[in-house]
Amino acid sequence: MQPAHSGDDGSSSANLKKWGPIVGIVLVVGAVVGLVVATGGDDDDTTDTTAADTTAIDVEPDATEPEATDPDGEEPEDTDPEATEPDSTEPEATEPDSTDPDQPTGDITYPLSFAEAEEQGVAVEWGERCDTELGTVAMKWYFAPGCYAPFEGDNGGATATGVTADSIKVVQYLGPDDDPIISYLTDAIAVDDSNDEAEATLRSMLDMFSSYYEFYGRSIDYETYVSSGIANDEVTARADAVRIAEDFEPFAVLGGPALTNAFADELAARGIVCIGCTPGQPQAWYADRAPYVYGLAIGAAQARDHGREFISKQLIGGNASFAGDEAYQGQPRTFGHVYLSSSPESPALADDFVSGLTADGADVVEVLPYTLDPGSIQQQASQIVAKLKSSAVTTVVIAGDGVAPRDITREATAQEYFPEWVLVAPALSDLTAFGRTYDQSQWANAFGVTHGAVPVTPEESGYFALYRWWTGEEPPAADTIGVLIPNMALLVSGIQQTGPDLTPENMSAALFDGPTTTPGITEPFLSYGERGYWDGVDFSGVDDAALIWWDESAEGPDEIRKDGTGMYVFVDGGTRYLPGEWPTESALFDPAGGITIYEVAPAEETPPDYPSPAG
Structure with missing residues (x-):
């Protein structure tokens, strides 16, 4: 038809x-x-x-x-x-x-x-x-x-x-x-x-x-x-x-x-x-x-709740030790929030997120929206970076699409601005396929929250x-x-x-x-309804999250099976956290215990090897 x-x-x-x-x-x-x-x-x-x-x-x-x-x-x-x-x-x-x-x-x-x-x-x-x-x-x-x-x-x-x-x-x-x-x-x-x-x-x-x-x-x-x-x-x-x-x-x-x-x-x-x-x-x-x-996927506000918990437990009150600029590394973190404005709800989501961070003790000095307009994204990126640099933002918390970081990071390098980049509520920007398109001198200082699971070789899972x-x-x-x-x-x-x-x-x-799924490492945890993870009824699927950082020298396949250099590393083997479970410390930028991709899923997450119906 x-x-x-x-x-x-x-x-x-x-x-x-x-x-x-x-x-x-x-x-x-x-x-x-x-x-x-x-x-x-x-x-x-x-x-x-x-x-x-x-x-x-x-x-x-x-x-x-x-x-x-x-x-x-x-x-x-x-x-x-x-x-x-x-x-x-x-x-x-x-x-x-x-x-x-x-x-x-x-x-x-x-x-x-x-x-x-x-x-x-x-x-x-x-x-x-x-x-x-x-x-x-x-x-x-x-x-x-x-x-x-x-x-x-x-x-x-x-x-x-x-x-x-x-x-x-x-x-x-x-x-x-x-x-x-x-x-x-x-x-x-x-x-x-x-x-x-x-x-x-x-x-x-x-x-x-x-x-x-x-x-x-x-x-x-x-x-x-x-x-x-x-x-x-x-x-x-x-x-x-x-x-x-x-x-x-x-x-x-x-x-x-x-x-x-x-x-x-x-x-x-x-x-x-x-x-x-x-x-x-x-x-x-x-x-x-x-x-x-x-x-x-996880709800828009829910994703930001995960980001807020991670930032509050592990970043607020510390120095910007993962920044590319050595001068920032010895300074207490000053935050800026960059977000994609795609609907009337976007500013309210950003305001609630920033208010929560501020209540937790964060010094947030810039809140900067951008729109997904190919014709103006370069100009928007230039203005955003100029404001971040002028305000001495050491830590940029970015909630957006998969492509805008390409323009923003290139502009940051052009303006000689090298902060920490923190992913929250990512939509494609937490994929290796897109991370490889960003300015690598910038993205080497990127880390944050993903709601995707550590990948397994596509032919296997x-x-x-x-x-x-x-x-x-x-x-x-x-x-x-x-x-x-x-x-x-x-x-x-x-x-x-x-x-x-x-x-x-x-x-x-x-x-x-219905009951929820079984928690795993290579798959997300999902539920609908009232389960106690969120306030009220949940109409979205994914509930948990993992922590990632960018390794510009790692080699392997991306999500669409294309080999290349630069990959996200999942901390602690891809351990996932439900709301309220985030630890106060993580092994960010520590290869020990990190994983980019599993060749095969762990035994407990591998289904039985049923014969193929195709013979």
Whole structure:
């Protein structure tokens, strides 16, 4: 099927830029969606669909009411049931009803996970897709989900918009190939995946998910939509959302414009689930649009909370010992904050972050925004560096994209300014592929917080390895597979956990009530809902972080398998920290215990070596 377009121009060649909405989220963590994928074993049931030869349990789903408006500014009508607050405690498996002596001993309610079946003593024919020793599907993947009982019976038919008895309509958003903003982001690292290669990769992975996941008698009707709007075009973004809603009537949309939340806002107002369809937003923004919008990466404010904790525990009150300028090295740290302003929420996020640092005792003397404008970034960089140098800032805390540091560091060298560079809430700047493009005399003094995990050789781990295991071949979109798949993986996981009664409200309950992933070193820790890590309900995925520093002489492959010099080093083997767990000391710039990449994952993070379905 040919993709739909929002304009007259076709899309014959494609590269990483069209995946801008999730590029900064996912390249760092090849399996960023694993949170729900790995939660299949113990989640509570959310539907009441029974079948013969199975034992009944009945749990009402939680739902959260959206506060979005429709395009005319009116409240959407009849789009949500009465909302309830998600349970803030870890879920417990629901016990089968034993009060009715006439209840059949073989009936269950879908969805039924392997762990629930074991606990309830229900016999299930799991089939070849399930590893009954582990209770997970037999996929060679760290995030292989728990097995779910194969469905038999009536799935309820049209349970929601885009859902029928036989199918679930899903639309993949693609940005235009000639978007100057996204091109600016991706030209620094050359990739040559075509649109056809991306489509082939996506459909092959969808075939894999469909073979191992339980969709309760339905298949996914998958289509693509190519926009004509650039990454920050709010008008086109909202028009695209309207057209997708009216022409396709989907249950869910994957992806969206990189630098505006208008697309997600419009879809939520129309009662359509969208995943990875907006740049990072404060959690209150997601809550106002629940249960429709989900992020994959850590939340914008959450990432800054990690940065604040690291800085407060390890940097405030000390000298700028990692600065390139020897004069700075003996001086107490004076901070400046440089941040990307990409939405109306950006200044508020920066103000809250700086206020927190100041409350912790930091001397913050400059707060400098920049915009992602290729035509003016050089001028912005010159002005930013001049102000930082004039204010004698020893330590620059930068929260931004992957390319602007190239211009800023080059300008810093031109102005003979050599401070410490501290990464907080990075979006691509914590990737080796981008770090190699920065002025190395500057970046040799860079370190900070990443929410990505220490990488493993792509042929051995992540989506690249998973595709090759499934097909026996390398993915057609070999460079960008880590960007293409995660939104889809989160959606299919949510569908499986929800059960036959598929609605946005029920899927939200399944995500919020399911258990978290297992903490690791080569994968992030992920959760949704109220888990105690953050205040309120968490609509984002990643919760933890690691510490990195730049080694300009290290050699090896980057995230897209390109060998080169200069790599990020993960401190203490890639140890990860949840909020409140950051230590007061770290081995920054100490090669002992540092790691750039694992050739193979640690044994406890290596999945079983199941035979490839391709033979």
